[in-house]
Amino acid sequence: MSPKRDELGTVDGLHSQVLQEQVSTGDNLHECDSQGPSKDTLVREGKTYKCKECGNVFNKNSLLVRHQQIHTGVKPYECQECGKAFPEKVDFVRHMRIHSGEKPCKCVECGKVFNRRSHLLCYRQIHTGEKPYECSECGKTFSYHSVFIQHRMTHTGEKLFGCKECGKTFYYNSSLTRHMKIHTGEKPYKCGECGKTFTYHSVFFRHSMTHTAGKPYECKECGKGFYYSYSLTQHTRSHTGEKPYECLEHRKAFGYHSAFAQQSKIHSGGKNL
Known part of the structure; x- marks a missing residue:
């Protein structure tokens, strides 16, 4: 059965497409902290492509090019459901499971x-x-x-990543980068309909839907509408009682990721994730 659509952001056929590409090319994607092929092995084969930023070594130039997107910030794979973008297709596919429920x-x-x-x-x-x-x-x-x-x-x-403006600390550099926009006032996303600007792409994407489709995802139980399918999925749990997020330290379950994240901060000493 062929995929319904062949564009990025769709779930149908995407997993098989990625698998076919990886099998036919033999490509394996490696991030900076992943365990890829050993450097000694690659040197012996005479096939080395080294990242100048972090020193990670690859046996194919195509893999190096993909890897460098981590450093350049290029994120060509964008989710049409929520607007989130990823540098690697494998991460994009993994993210799409949130919307598909797979x-x-x-x-x-x-x-x-x-x-x-x-x-x-x-x-x-x-x-x-x-x-x-x-x-x-x-x-x-x-x-x-x-x-x-x-x-x-x-x-x-x-403290791994600290904001020089307010001193707030983060475990991840990406979280710090996102936070810094609060201080810089940067709003790179502009609505073509009304000219309103936004700091974050996700907020811009949500706003843009107010000019077009409204709230296309409706709850069959109570009729409440939502902009995103994942928002409807989360809301439905209030009817079903499903609690998929489980804190393994206290065996406590949560229906919403935000509540789970709040619980996790208790274990991590209150630092932002």
Whole structure:
């Protein structure tokens, strides 16, 4: 069965398209912190393409070009549902599962499903009780490396990315970059209909729909309308009682990611993610 549409932002046929491209070319995408082919192996083969920014090495120039988009900020893969853009197609495909609701990874113990294999692997530690990450300062153990790192910072006082304007700290540089627009007043997104400008693409995208389609996603239970399909999906949980976001530290579940994120900040010492 052929894909319904062949443009970016659609879910139909996108996964098979990516798989076909990767199988036919042998390409594997590597981010700066990923474990790609060893440099020694590539040197022996005489096929080395080195990133000048971070030193990561690739065996194909096409892979290097794709990788460099991480440093240049180019994000050619844009989601037509919410406007979010990605530098790599593999990340774009993963994001689209949020809108499609696809969860191909299933826990064999309890049947719970996930949209990422990494989430499944982490979740399985609930059944095994495994907590391999131990804090050398206080002895507390953690199931997840990311939570362990965040906890460790409460002892070291380490602040990875700090805003020079207000002192607010962030774990990720992308979060700091987004935050900085508050201080600079930058509003690069302009509405062609009314001329209103916006700091963030997601807000601009939401605004632009007020001139066109209105709220095309309607709840069958109560009739409430939404601009995005994922907003309708979240709202529907208020009727079904579904709570897909689970805090593994306290075994507490949440219907909304925002509530889950707030709970996560408690474990991370209150720092912004």
